[in-house]
Amino acid sequence: MPTLGMPDRPHLDSFRRQARALQRAVRAGDPEAVARLARHHPGGVPDDVGGLRLSAAQFVLAREYGFASWPRLTRYLETAAEHGWDARLGARPVTDPAEEFCRLACLTYSREDGPARWARARALLDRHPGLTTGNIWAAAAAARPDDVGRLLAEQPRRAVERGGPFRWRPLYYLVYSRFDPAVPAERVLAVARKLLGAGADANEGYLFNALPPPFTLLTGVFGHGELGRRRQPPHPHWQALGRLLLDAGADPNDAQTLYNRMFEPDDSHLELLFAYGLGTGDGGPWKRRIGELDEPARMLRVQLRWAVEHHQPARVRLLVEHGVDFRSPFEGDGPAWSPGDGRTPVELARLNGDTEIAGYLLAQGAAPPGPDPVHELIAGALRADRSALNRVRAEHPDAVEEARRSRPGLIVWAAARGGSEAVALLAELGFDVNAYGRGDAPVEEAWETALHHGAANGDVELIRRLLDLGADPGLRDRRFEATPLEWARHLHQPAAAALLEPVTAPQPGVE
Structure with a gap:
């Protein structure tokens, strides 16, 4: 597991300097540097650290960034240099109408995404209807097959040239475009066929801020992500366009698609990908470029x-x-x-x-798990089963204390699941209603409180119950430094905001 985070714009020279600095620090006997060597180098710490080779420091650095070796890290950096995508470009207006249209029309997987942005793209195209005639990236984003066909006839290489505000190739602009939810399918598919026929790669992708996994064409087809369906929707013709790309050789083992679509229960993307071999094969060209990507x-x-x-x-x-x-x-x-x-x-x-x-x-044949009083107590609380709780507590008096020790933020997970009764039961068991935890996954990490999730979900009943149990509405989450009231306002939960406003102390300097 990586212990260092990849910088936004990684460059090999920076990593070389880091490796040399580590080598010098180890040779000087710096305790922290020696400890890094001990953690990651298979040979451990040599008797004579003064003679540490640069290759050993490079190996340690590669392991700290999550790579098996220095050559694997350098290969990744070469891939990032070729396929990197700086997401900040989505927030930078440009003066050329064709490029500005591309910038506004496409998903950028940033906070900029959303219907208001795409409406601006439509208005720009209305004001400059000819902006697609000489710019193949804009013609692709607007799904204009006649313009694309003419531009390719003039210069077939345009199908694989990077350009526009994001330095993408034309097919990528087509697939990531969202400016017109009513764009005719025949126009979209015609442009895709022309570009693929002229040499566009169905496995085209870019590394978002130089980080794996890649955002591929399929990622853009299927859409979704952490901002949800409204702001990061699938392509209007995702099924037909997805089939076209898969028929053209796109690898169905698309890690970013799987991540973006896992938050909602709709399985239509999985059904299509399974039809084309999801879960089989070697992971395709991106796995060959970046060996650290997961196997299918x-x-x-x-x-x-x-x-x-x-x-x-x-x-x-x-x-x-x-x-x-x-x-x-x-x-x-x-x-x-x-x-x-x-x-x-x-x-x-x-x-x-x-x-x-x-x-x-x-x-289906899974082996039943063995008895575990702590797990049984947690499970009983999460399903608000008081009889199960009473049984476990009677048979295993230490289970409650152990559950509180091992899962201090459990009440946050219960709140995020909408479990008002579960929250009340956990509070009875001594779980802190003001504990910090994660609501998106049942792991311990101090992100936010249960009250934040009541506010985010607009769950007035849960908010009232938490306040009655002593929840502090003035606590700020650890990622955005916001109160539950600010969460409610940001996520457009007026009923929750109305309930929290009278009990939340005003921020100094804000009326």
């Missing part, structure tokens, strides 16, 4: 974990029906919301109080 089978195991923990029973069934391993424990490093903690899918389902998914997995 592991990608789907991560999807299974998310579906189990977020009560997506239809997705669990779909994944199991397509051969995803549902029996083995999750092991090895993983993202914070999919840790390799040694639990099986059925154990996770039971731990989250999800009897439906647990029952399905058991019926």
